[in-house]
Amino acid sequence: FTDADWSKTIGALRSRAGITSGTNTLPTKVDSYLKNTFFPEINSPVLLEIRRERQVELALEGFRFNDLKRWKLGPLMANLPWTGIYIPALDKLIDIDHNGTPDVVFYDGSKSAPSITVPAGVAKVAIGGKSTNFQTMTSDNHLEWFKAVKRNWDDNNRQYLYPIPSAAIVLNENLTQNPGWSNLK
Known part of the structure; x- marks a missing residue:
């Protein structure tokens, strides 16, 4: 894998997303969080970044489970929490796509609606409480999905x-x- 290969593949994906650094040359430093949390057996910064990019680029497209099986990392399905986006606060209008208009408001699911006036077209998402969507908020303000659903990975690796x-x-x-x-x- 050369710098030119990197630039045409991972670099091109990152450039399209607006990332300006690291798009033309191979990575030379291992991301310790990525290595320690997901891939402790991998020491190649290039392979780690390729796996990260695959996860990001193909998010919510149904590839993750088979990728983890292919890489013999099935237990990650059971051991890692399903956390989502950072929510700065409940009952606050959030502009997710940064186009200048609010897109969503997250509110306490034990209430029937947000405590603020919500403009038309803004999605209202209940968190916790009586909500039936199985979302809760972690202590560091990230969505946690399906906390009630226990995922398992059989010891026999079947x-x-x-x-x-x-x-x-x-x-x-x-x-x-x-x-x-x-x-x-």
Whole structure:
């Protein structure tokens, strides 16, 4: 991977997003947070940044679970909290896309509505309380999603493979079930 490769791929993505530094040359320093939190076995700053960029660029497009399986990092699905954007305060109009007009207001879900006047077209999002959307706010003002939903990663790592449908095994006697799936009912 060369500086030219970087500039044409990761650098181009970052430039499109308005990032001006680090778009033309390969990274030379490991991001300690990224390494320690997600990829302790990786020492290459280039690979770490490629994985970060893939996560950012493909956010909410359904690739993350299979990426973690491909990289043998399934336990991250169960161990890391699902935190979201930083919310400066409840009952405050927020301009998420920085175009000069408010987009959303987050408010205490135990109340029926925000305590401020909300202009038409602004999304109202209840947090916690009686809200049914399973969002809470962490002590450092980040959204935490689905706190009530416990995610698991089996110790036998069977989740790295999908089960082969029993109908396929019946049709082809040479097929055997993937490890960890044969005794399930």
